[in-house]
Amino acid sequence: MMSLPRLILASALLTAPLSALSQTAPxxxxxxxxxxxxxxxxxxxxPGDAPVRELLAAAKSGQRTVTNDLKQPLTTGAVRxxxxxxxxxxxxxxxxxxxxxxxxxxxxxxxxxxxSGDENATAGNNATRVVRDRQxxxxxxxxxxxxxxxxxxxxxxxxxxxADATVQFETPPIYLAEKTPADWNAYPALAVTNxxxxxxxxxxxxxxxxxxxxxxxGYVWGPVRDTGAKSxxxxxxxxxVSDATGLHIVTPNGVYAFSADGxxxxxxxxxxxxxxxxxxTASIAALPAxxxxxxxxxxxxxxxxTSSKKGSGGYWQVRTIRRMPDGRWLDAQDAxxxxxxxxxxxxxxxxxxxxxxxxxxxxxxxxxxxHGTAESRIxxxxxxxxxxxxxxxxxxx
Numbered sequence: 001m002m003s004l005p006r007l008i009l010a011s012a013l014l015t016a017p018l019s020a021l022s023q024t025a026p027x028x029x030x031x032x033x034x035x036x037x038x039x040x041x042x043x044x045x046x047p048g049d050a051p052v053r054e055l056l057a058a059a060k061s062g063q064r065t066v067t068n069d070l071k072q073p074l075t076t077g078a079v080r081x082x083x084x085x086x087x088x089x090x091x092x093x094x095x096x097x098x099x100x101x102x103x104x105x106x107x108x109x110x111x112x113x114x115x116s117g118d119e120n121a122t123a124g125n126n127a128t129r130v131v132r133d134r135q136x137x138x139x140x141x142x143x144x145x146x147x148x149x150x151x152x153x154x155x156x157x158x159x160x161x162x163a164d165a166t167v168q169f170e171t172p173p174i175y176l177a178e179k180t181p182a183d184w185n186a187y188p189a190l191a192v193t194n195x196x197x198x199x200x201x202x203x204x205x206x207x208x209x210x211x212x213x214x215x216x217x218g219y220v221w222g223p224v225r226d227t228g229a230k231s232x233x234x235x236x237x238x239x240x241v242s243d244a245t246g247l248h249i250v251t252p253n254g255v256y257a258f259s260a261d262g263x264x265x266x267x268x269x270x271x272x273x274x275x276x277x278x279x280x281t282a283s284i285a286a287l288p289a290x291x292x293x294x295x296x297x298x299x300x301x302x303x304x305x306t307s308s309k310k311g312s313g314g315y316w317q318v319r320t321i322r323r324m325p326d327g328r329w330l331d332a333q334d335a336x337x338x339x340x341x342x343x344x345x346x347x348x349x350x351x352x353x354x355x356x357x358x359x360x361x362x363x364x365x366x367x368x369x370x371h372g373t374a375e376s377r378i379x380x381x382x383x384x385x386x387x388x389x390x391x392x393x394x395x396x397x
Contacts, residue, residue, distance in 0.1 A: 027097030028066060028083050031058045032173075035104035035112035036074075044073045045105065055103075061085035064096055074105045111167040113157055117146025118184060120235050126252075126281045126355055127189030127239035131197060135214055136160065137170070139197045144173070145184035151175060153182030154201035154208075158219065176210050177203055180224045187237025191247060198263055200240040200249060207231040207238045207251050209263040227266040229257040236281045236355070243286040245325065250282040250294050256323060272321065272329045273298065280316065285360040290325040295335070295358035295368060303350060308380040311350040311373075317342075318353040318370050335387065339397050341374035349377040353385075364391035 036051045038044075045052050047070045059066045064085040072079075081103050084095035106112065121143045122129060130140050137160055144155040154176040159169045175182065181204030188201035196213040207229045211222040231238045233252030240249045246260040250271065257268035271294060273279065282296040296319055303314030321332040336342035336353060345351040353372040360366050366389040371382040387397045 028059060028061045028085050028099040030083070030099065030101055031055060033112045033115050034081075034101055035106055037106045037111055038076065038108045040108050042108070044075045046073050047071060056081070056083075059083050061097060065090050067091070070103070074103070076105050076107050078102050078104050111159075113140055114142060114144065114155060114173045115147065116142060116144045116155075118143050120185075120187070121145075124235045125187040125189065126236045126283055126357060127187075127200070129188070129190065131190045131192050133192050133197055133214065134194065137214075137219075138167075139190055139212070141176075141188040141190055141199055141201075143184070143186045143188065143201075144175070145186075152184055152186075153177045153203065154186040154188035154199060156188075156199060176201065176224070177208070178224055180204070180208060180226075185234060185237070187233060187235075189238060189240045191240040191242040193242050193247075193262070198240065198242065198247060200238055202231045202233060202237050202251075205230065205232055207249055207255075207257065209240075209247070209249075209259075211263050222263075225263055227257050227259070227263075227268070229253075229255040229266065229268045231255070233281075239282060239284045241284050241286045241292060243290075243292075245290070248284055248286070248292045250284045250296070252279060252282060254279040254282070254296075256294065271296070272332060274300075281355055283357045285358045285366075287322065287360055288362055288364050291323055293320060293322050293358055293360055293366060295320045295356045297354045297356050297370070300344070303352070303379045306379050308378065311345070311348045311378050313345060313348055314350040314352055314379060315344050316352040316354055316372070318356050318368065320358065320366070320368070335368060335389075335395050336397070338394060342372070345377065350379045351377065352379060352382075354382070365389065368395070 036055055056068050066083055066085050067090045069082045082100045085097040087096045132138055140157050142155055145152045156174045156176050158171045159167050162168050176199055183203050186201040191198050199210050201208055207227045208224055210224050213220050229251050230253040231251035236252055238249050238251040247263055249257045254271045255268055256271050257266045259266045278299050280297045280299055285293050298317045298319050300317055301315040305312035318335045320335050322330045350373050353370050356370040358368050368387045371384045387395050389395045
């Protein structure tokens with residue numbers, strides 16, 4: 001995938017809890033994304049500067065005049081703003097309605113995309129959420145949930161990068177599931193194809209796909225298709241990659257599925273696992289010579305105490321395996337076996353490796369990232385790690 005000139009998703013906004021995005025007050029309607037980006041070279045914005053003024057002016061309350069209490073200059077971060085709607089002269093008597101919300105000010109290079117009330121809207125997934133297609137367009141997906149009952153599930157938006165490096169949106173946020181199941185834990189992913197992209201998400205207990213094709217008349221969405229692959233991740237979703245042979249997906253339930261016809265039909269099989277153990281998160285990458293490499297976190301021993309205060313003997317490995325074009329599964333291994341901090345714990349320590357992601361470069365070298373508790377030895381007290389494996393050789397942490 002080509003590198004992106006700007007970081008598009010602002011996770012501080014996308015993963016903000018519902019209470020931070022808005023408070024219920026039906027008399028005042030606020031912009032869905034209450035956020036602005038600092039212009040290049042600026043350290044702050046005044047309330048009267050165009051980006052802020054135009055955003056705040058978008059607050060509506062029928063025919064009433066809406067004012068706000070923002071007075072101070074804005075720097076990167078979040079500020080609470082109270083809006084007031086007036087039947088008569090603003091500031092005279094009692095406001096007909098008030099509503100408070102958080103305005104996010106993003107650094108230069110962070111462009112507001114959408115909103116979600118799901119704390120794992122972007123951070124909790126284990127797959128690509130921003131890609132550039134072969135026509136140069138940017139495609140983004142995330143989970144919307146926890147805000148409005150009729151707006152939930154995999155959400156998509158498309159943009160182009162202008163000549164001045166600004167983001168120019170071509171669509172509003174679009175809910176992909178249509179009349180199929182739209183789940184709070186959709187946790188979508190994207191893959192680039194020769195003629196567009198394919199979106200993947202969880203819905204109704206299985207992995208669903210929808211193909212977007214670029215043609216003479218622009219971009220056109222195909223129907224939602226059910227892959228049939230079981231996918232029920234609580235805080236992570238399925239992952240997808242495209243190569244010359246077709247589409248490959250893996251799910252948090254340990255299922256691999258493949259489509260050779262652009263996602264219309266699928267065949268699936270279980271990922272070979274050690275006996276009586278299960279996957280928590282999974283990632284997938286295409287191999288230069290064909291086939292795919294799958295990396296996953298494997299629950300060897302469950303965590304008994306999730307209080308984040310002390311360990312309880314939990315043990316999660318990072319494992320990798322290759323699936324060859326002829327269907328063979330080869331080279332199953334514990335990627336961290338050679339590193340003492342990641343070996344099976346003793347007593348009440350937690351040695352947990354999770355949120356694994358794998359990429360394979362053009363030479364066949366594998367790159368692995370994950371986060372875990374090799375230092376803290378306590379559940380939910382994680383830091384991030386990276387390892388590399390040359391085409392012929394052992395993992396180097």
